[in-house]
Amino acid sequence: MTSSSGYISSTPALEPNPTAGPVLEVEDLHVEFRTRNGVVNAVNGISYSVDQGETLAILGESGSGKSVSAQAIMGILDSPPAVIAGGGINFQGRDILKMNEEEQRQIRGPGIAMIFQDALSALNPVYSVGFQIGEMFRAHRGTSRKEAKQHAIELMDRVRIPAAARRVNDYPHQFSGGMRQRVMIAMALALDPRILIADEPTTALDVTVQAQVMDLLKDLQRDTGMGLILITHDLGVVNEVADRVAVMYAGRIVETGTVDDVFTRPAMPYTVGLMNSIPQVEAKGGRLQPIIGQPPNLARIPSGCPFHPRCPMARTGAAAAPDRDCVADLPPLRVVTVGREAACHYSEELLNG
Amino acid sequence: MGRYVARRLLLTIPVLIGASFLIFAMVYALPGDPIRALAGDRPLSPAVAAQLRAQFNLGDPLLVQYAKYLGNLTHLDLGTDFHNRPVLEIISDRLPVTAKLTLVAVFFEAVIGLVAGVFAGIRRNGYFDNLVLVSTTLIISIPILVLAFLSQYIFGLKLGWFPIAGITEGWYSYLLPGLVLASGSLAYVARLTRTSVAENMRADYVRTARAKGLPHRTVIMRHTLRNSLIPVVTFIGADIGALLGGAIVTEAVFNIPGIGRAVFDAVRGQEGAVVVGIVTLMVFFFIFFNLVVDVLYAVLDPRIRYD
Numbered sequence: 001m002t003s004s005s006g007y008i009s010s011t012p013a014l015e016p017n018p019t020a021g022p023v024l025e026v027e028d029l030h031v032e033f034r035t036r037n038g039v040v041n042a043v044n045g046i047s048y049s050v051d052q053g054e055t056l057a058i059l060g061e062s063g064s065g066k067s068v069s070a071q072a073i074m075g076i077l078d079s080p081p082a083v084i085a086g087g088g089i090n091f092q093g094r095d096i097l098k099m100n101e102e103e104q105r106q107i108r109g110p111g112i113a114m115i116f117q118d119a120l121s122a123l124n125p126v127y128s129v130g131f132q133i134g135e136m137f138r139a140h141r142g143t144s145r146k147e148a149k150q151h152a153i154e155l156m157d158r159v160r161i162p163a164a165a166r167r168v169n170d171y172p173h174q175f176s177g178g179m180r181q182r183v184m185i186a187m188a189l190a191l192d193p194r195i196l197i198a199d200e201p202t203t204a205l206d207v208t209v210q211a212q213v214m215d216l217l218k219d220l221q222r223d224t225g226m227g228l229i230l231i232t233h234d235l236g237v238v239n240e241v242a243d244r245v246a247v248m249y250a251g252r253i254v255e256t257g258t259v260d261d262v263f264t265r266p267a268m269p270y271t272v273g274l275m276n277s278i279p280q281v282e283a284k285g286g287r288l289q290p291i292i293g294q295p296p297n298l299a300r301i302p303s304g305c306p307f308h309p310r311c312p313m314a315r316t317g318a319a320a321a322p323d324r325d326c327v328a329d330l331p332p333l334r335v336v337t338v339g340r341e342a343a344c345h346y347s348e349e350l351l352n353g
Numbered sequence: 354m355g356r357y358v359a360r361r362l363l364l365t366i367p368v369l370i371g372a373s374f375l376i377f378a379m380v381y382a383l384p385g386d387p388i389r390a391l392a393g394d395r396p397l398s399p400a401v402a403a404q405l406r407a408q409f410n411l412g413d414p415l416l417v418q419y420a421k422y423l424g425n426l427t428h429l430d431l432g433t434d435f436h437n438r439p440v441l442e443i444i445s446d447r448l449p450v451t452a453k454l455t456l457v458a459v460f461f462e463a464v465i466g467l468v469a470g471v472f473a474g475i476r477r478n479g480y481f482d483n484l485v486l487v488s489t490t491l492i493i494s495i496p497i498l499v500l501a502f503l504s505q506y507i508f509g510l511k512l513g514w515f516p517i518a519g520i521t522e523g524w525y526s527y528l529l530p531g532l533v534l535a536s537g538s539l540a541y542v543a544r545l546t547r548t549s550v551a552e553n554m555r556a557d558y559v560r561t562a563r564a565k566g567l568p569h570r571t572v573i574m575r576h577t578l579r580n581s582l583i584p585v586v587t588f589i590g591a592d593i594g595a596l597l598g599g600a601i602v603t604e605a606v607f608n609i610p611g612i613g614r615a616v617f618d619a620v621r622g623q624e625g626a627v628v629v630g631i632v633t634l635m636v637f638f639f640i641f642f643n644l645v646v647d648v649l650y651a652v653l654d655p656r657i658r659y660d
Contacts, residue, residue, distance in 0.1 A: 076563045078555065101569075108566030116564075121557035124576055126654055139567045171655045187565065 021093070022049035023194045023227050024073070024112070029087035031065070031072050031251075034080065040298045042068040044251040045087065047333075050195060050227035057230045057238040057259070059274070060248035063295050066231045069248075070197045074114050075104050092194070109140050113193035117200040119180035123172040129156070129183045130168030136190035155186040159216060178209035182216065189220060196221075197229045202237060214241055235278050239263060247271050250296045250306035253333055257340035267342035267351050269311045304328045305345070313346055321345070357659035358648065365640045373633040374419055380625040381415050387623035391435050409435070409626075422629065432626030434619070440630040443615055448634075450520060451611035454603070455596040457524070457531030458538070463589055466539045470546025474581070475573060477551045485547060489540035501533045501606040518608035530607040534600050538592050545588055549581040556580070583653050590646030594639035 031043035043065040050056050058066045071077045073089055075096070089096045091111055096104060116122040123132060133155055134148030143151065149168060156164035159182040172180055181201060188196055198217065202210035218241055221228050230242060238245055238259060245262050247255040247270065255268040266272045273291035293310035296302055308314040308326040316327040323329055324345035333343040336351065344350070388397070388405050405411075410418045425432060431440035469489075473482040492500070508529055509517035515529040516522050553559060554577055562576040601613040612631060619627035651657045 074564050076560050105566045105568065108564055110566070114564045116557065116561060118557065122561045124558040124562070124580070125656055126579055127575075128655075135567060135571075136565055139565065139571065173656050 022051050023092060024229075025049040025088075025090040026069070026073065027088040027090065029069060029072060029089065030085040031068050031077065031082060032085045033082050038299050041301060042082070042251050042298055043072065044301070046246075046248070046251070046253050047087075048246050048253065048256070050229055052194070052227055053221065053225045054244070055221065055228040055230060055242045057232060057242035057245045058248060059232065059235070059238055059245055061233060061295055063298065064248040065251035065298075066248050067199055068251075070114065070199055070229065070231055073112060073197065074108060076114075106140070109136055109193065110191040111193060112195040112197065113188035113191070114197040114199065115181070115184045115188045115201050118204045119177070119184045120172060120204075122184060123180065125172055128169045128171055129175070132172075133183065133187045133190060136187060140191055151190070152186070155190055156183070159183075159186040159189070159220075161186070177205050178213060181205060181209075181213050185213075185216065185220070189224070192224055193226055195227045195229065197231065199231045200233070201230075202234065203232070210237070217241070235263075235274065247274070250301050251298060252306065252343060253341075254307070254344070255340075255342045256333075257342075261337075261340055265351055267336045267340060267347040268307075268344045269313045269350065270307050272350065273310075302327075303330075305331050305343070313349075315346070354648070354651065354659055358644065361644050361647070365637065368640060369633055369637060370423075372636045373422075373629050376629045376632045377419050377422065377625065378415060380620075380623060380628050381418070383620075383623050385623065387411070387435070387625075391622065405435070418625075422626070431630040434624045434627050435622065440627050443627060444612075444631060444634060447610060447612045447615045450609060451597060451600075451604075451613065453524070453527050454531055454534060454600065454609060454611060455593060457527045458535035458596055458600075459589065459593055461532050461535040462539045462542055462592065465535075466542025467546050467585065469543040470585075471550055471573075471578065471581075473543065473547040474550025475554065475577075477547075477554070482547065485543055489543050492536050492540040497533065497537060498602050498606070500536055501530075501603055504529060504533050505606060518606075520609055527609075530603050530609060533607075534596065534603045538588075538596075542585060542588060546581065546585050549584055550577060553577045553581045579653065583650065586649050586653065587646050590642050590649065591639075594635075594642035597638040597642075598635035 025047075026049070027047050028045045029043055029047070030041075030045055033040040033042055046065070046069055048056060048058075058069075060066045068077070068082070071082075072084055073096070077084070084097060087097075091107060096107060099107075123129065130149050130152040133152035134143075134145070137143035137148040137151050138145065153164045153168050156168060161167060161179055161182050167175075172183065175183065181204075185201075196217075201217065202213050205213060214237060217228065220226075228241075230237070232238060242259045244256065245259050246253045247262070247268065249270050255262060255266065255271050257267070262271060263275065266275055270291070273289075276289040277291060279288060291310055296306050296309075302309055304316075304325065304327045305311070305314070308316075311326065314326040315321075316325050320326065324331075326345060329345070331343045331345045333341050336342045336347040388402050388411065391405075410421050413421070422432065429441070431444075433439050434443065469485050473479075473485040476482060505517060508514045516526045520526045556577075558580075559572060559576050562572045567576070598612065600611070601617050603609070604611045604613040605617070612635070616628060616631045616635075618624075619631065647659075651659060
C-alpha cells in the first residue's frame, strides 16, 4: 500500500543532547472547541513542566480538560472543531506549535509518546500487534518489515508479555485487557520517548491488573529516565506513583504541589472535596462525602472562581476581602507555600486552619 | 475455511432446486396459451398444436412437468425454446455479453465510487463532500430509463463520442451502457464509502496511528481505508450478483443482446424452459458472489473466522 520511501526520516526535530531544564514545558495553553452551539473553552491557560524521570499526575473529573491538553501536546486534537487558541508547548526548548507538520510528526513517537485508556479500541483490529508495534520502527527509522517484527518481539518481552515470539502475529482481540494495555505500552515505548503521556492507562482494567500495569510503567520509567504525565481520576494511583500532582478544574490548574503536600494539606476547596470523597478504611460503613453540584458547562464557565457555585467556602459581597470576591474575581494560580501553587483566594485559611 | 466454503456450496443445491420450482410454477401460472402466441395471427392446425404441446409437456400438470424438467437436468439438458434452440446455447451466447457489461459497470462502480467516497469522507462537510452529496443524490433520484436515454442522446447521438447502440465496436461499445448501468450503484458506493471513512477517521485507532507519528498517507491508506472497506465490499459483491442477472432496461435501450434481454423475451413468450434455466443461473450467481463476499470478510477482518 505504501512504498518504503515514505518512511525514511532522520528525526532532525529531536535534539541529540537535550539542553538542561525541563523536557516538556507547557505555557499558558488554551484550547477551545468551536462548535455550532458556541465556543467550548476546554483548556484555559494551563502551564506545567515535566523533568526527566519525573512523574506528573494530572488529576481532575471528566471534562476538566486533562485529556484535551494531552491531545494538544500530541497534536492529535480533532480539528475542527478543536483549536489551540494560544500558548506554547516547549519540547526540549523548542515550541512544538511553531514547528511544521513534518517536524511535529517526527516528535510523535521518538520524542513524546502516548498510551490511551481503552487499548481494545485504540489498537487497530485488523492488524497484528507485532505489525502495529513494528510500524514505529518502520515509520521513524525506515527499518525493514522483518527487522521491525524482531524489535516488536523484544519490546513485547520487555513489557512482560508471555511467549512474545509466538504471540507477535496475534490480533488485538486475541489478548486479554491487561495484555492489550501492555501492547499499547510496548508500542509507545518503542523509540525510547523522552516523555510518555498515559491517559487513564488503567481505568479500563480490573483492579489486580491495574497494579501490574502501574508497576510495569514505574519500572520502565526507572530504566529509561523518561518523564511521565499520568492523566487520571484515580487518587490511589496518583498517591502511589506520582512525584507531583496538578489538579484541574474547568480547564484550569487549580492546585499543584508534591503528592504528599497536596494529599495531606490541600490548599484549594476543590482538592479538599476530592480527598473527602476517597473511601477510607477507618470510616467503613459511613457515607462518602461527595462534592455537591455538577461540573461546570465549559461553554458557560461561571464568573470569578469557576468552582464558586460548588464551594463551601465561597465568599461574595460584604463577606469577601477586597478584590477577592469569589463570584467576581478569578483567583490566579499563585504560590501559597514553598513549592506549592493554588488558585484560591483563601488558600491560607485552608492551610492554616 | 475450506470446509466452510464446501458447506456453503452444498447448501446452494437445495436453494437452487427450490428457486427453480418457484420460477417454474410462476411461468406455469402465466395467463394465455404460449402455443397460440407462438403462432401469432396465422391459423394453427389442431394437430400441430397438439404435437407441440406434447413436445413441451404443456398438457401435463405442474408437478409432472417439473419432474420431467429435473429428469432432463440430470444429463445437463436444460431443454429448448419453442424454436428447438437449446437453452444452454442461448445462455452461452448471451452470458459473455452480460458478463462484459457487468465487468465494465463494476469497474466504474468500484473505482469512481470508492475514490469519490474516500475523498469526501476524509474532508467531511468540505467542498468536495458537498459536491459528491449533491451529484449522488441527483443520480439516485433519476430513473435509469431516463438516464439511459439521456446519455444515449447526448453522448451517442449529439456528441458522437460513443456508439449509439449495439456491441459491434468491442469493449468500447460497453463503456457508455456500463456507466449508465453502474450509475445508481456508483452513487451508493460513494455514499457508503464516505460514511464509513468519515466514521473511521474518528476511530480511536486512527488517533493512535497519528499519535505514533505515522505519515498522513499511511494513517489514511493503512489505518482508515482497510477498515472502511468492509461494508463497501459487501455491497459490491452483492451487486455483481445482481448485475450478472442482466439489466433489462439498459440492455434494451442500448440494444445489447445479453441475459436480461433473453429472459425478458422468454417471459413474454412464456418459454418456461428458457426462463427457468436463466433465472436459476442468476440465483446461483447471486449466491456465489455472496459467498465470495463472506470469504473476503475474513481476509479483511481477522476477527471474523469461519469453522
